[in-house]
Amino acid sequence: MTEPLAPGAVIGILGGGQLGRMLSVAASRLGFRCHIYDPAEGPPAADVAWKSTTGAWEDAAALAAFARGVDVVTYEFENVPADSLDAIEAEAPVFPPRAALATSQDRLTEKNFLTRLGLATAAYAAAASVADIDLALGTIAGPAILKTRRLGYDGKGQATLSGPADAAAAFERIGGEEAIVEGRVFFARELSVIAARGRDGRVIAFEPGENVHRDGILRTTTVPSAAPRTTRAEAVEIATAILEALDYVGVIGVELFETGDGLLVNEFAPRVHNSGHWTMDGGTPCQFEAHIRAIAGWPLPQPVRTADVVMENLVGEEAERAVGLATEPGAALHLYGKADMRPGRKMGHLNRVTPV
């Protein structure tokens, strides 16, 4: 176990979107300074960071220089090329560990990892051709979804498969990339667990939230969920098993489906997660601070929840309602400082709180 980072230390963050922005603010509360690395000029996180560098993900030299000036590196952007990560790791420790990143970046690797851990997932099969899709649909009963193995998020890189007749069109729609066929899951609820593991191996978890998606984008997370207590406890156990198997350090977001056959793991994100934004107004610490504590080698106290929260994402033009929403007592507004409002773009979120 290394010494905890002292206040005044510098945390490097790969990616300057809203997650980097909220991480930077949380780090400042512990006396840390943040240096943001992002390909765009003036990304949201730069407004509240000590320093920011504009550079490409492929620029290993720029990334190495960035890493030399910080005490630890973390990321909100999960698709940094492996060569660039090599250059960074030669200069500073990177958390969460790369094994977690490599596992979650590839849907097939992720599903295989979860299966090996004995965790239930949707039925799945690898598919790199229309013939593979046909074959998979033969073993997976009922409707399915074709998903690219890499780089899919917020509903992108996906196509529905009602049956073999859809295979060719679906494969074309996802760009003919390596993919998996996943049996469609009929679920009562989608839950997510935000949990953290420290450099000392200690695990903490926030109260599981209940998610509602629309058009593949998270719309609301409600805490507490109406799921039975035993189900929520099981969800936390699953997240803990994943953290331990990955020898993880930092915050993870694990999405699960509550089905008639029990909990299925959908996927995990090796970073702070949109479904954990409620923690910013629901008690202490928030997920962003938990992440910073973990990667800095600080202790991780069990979260104390002081409020029930409904988190609502403000997507695209919904952000125009922001000042109006700001009149509602107990509605905590969080805008991300994004200049361009685009359809489907996450512009901010609102946490509606009531005392527990």
Add this chain to the structure above:
Amino acid sequence: MTEPLAPGAVIGILGGGQLGRMLSVAASRLGFRCHIYDPAEGPPAADVAWKSTTGAWEDAAALAAFARGVDVVTYEFENVPADSLDAIEAEAPVFPPRAALATSQDRLTEKNFLTRLGLATAAYAAAASVADIDLALGTIAGPAILKTRRLGYDGKGQATLSGPADAAAAFERIGGEEAIVEGRVFFARELSVIAARGRDGRVIAFEPGENVHRDGILRTTTVPSAAPRTTRAEAVEIATAILEALDYVGVIGVELFETGDGLLVNEFAPRVHNSGHWTMDGGTPCQFEAHIRAIAGWPLPQPVRTADVVMENLVGEEAERAVGLATEPGAALHLYGKADMRPGRKMGHLNRVTPV
């Protein structure tokens, strides 16, 4: 009533200490960017601000240039020279209004203002010489305190007066400056009210806190106070009267004494206040966000409190305990990113929360 500032607007903050730092973070949540002006290089607020300028308080040209680049100006530092404020006001609106600043900067003006409002204060008299002090002690029964009219804070610029024999030494101790003699108040509790008034005249108030000082420095604020409900309601009414009399915009901190003869107003600060730091973990909005909303012309919703809080300041070397304190569940830590630890310097604070 002017239009509310749109997200993306720039807020100028005079002073880059911990108050400016926490204001900048709160402003970012509403999508604003902050520009800090401070005489020191790399002040605490610059770690979490969009931009910062290093310049003297007397440099009217630099201040005017600063003000030209922002949409509204506010301050954490109360002693900006009048000429400099003139230069700023020629370029951008300044909130809270200068009348409030002028009143609170001078203890005699402040006491006279409160008296004219019909609010009770400690007995007081102006004193610009040892003879004045003698005269004052004749009318103020019992022990008293000599305080400079200007620039006193955290116990500086003060001397105790047990009787006329102390007059000469006390006057020397405060540097022979224009002063007031204030009758010492025997109180059951010190309360403070953090309240805000919007550009539309709407007033909101946080639950009054109970303060404990040591060596002239605030040590803890406890919310809720054990004071009777009627006393707490009266404290809020007093703060409201002050806000309205000053045609105030922004957050004010009003300190009061609960005595056998009712509430006495001690003083007010025309800014966010240390005794309001509990609001950062006690519900929504916090005092910093309330201030930003007010000066930006945004609506001010009534605060929703979700936690009981004991706020403890970390003064000087107490900050060394920070990582240790960080193990306590429900203890929200806030460090200010100050490089130099000096005795008596406020380095951070801790909010211990329990659900309401």
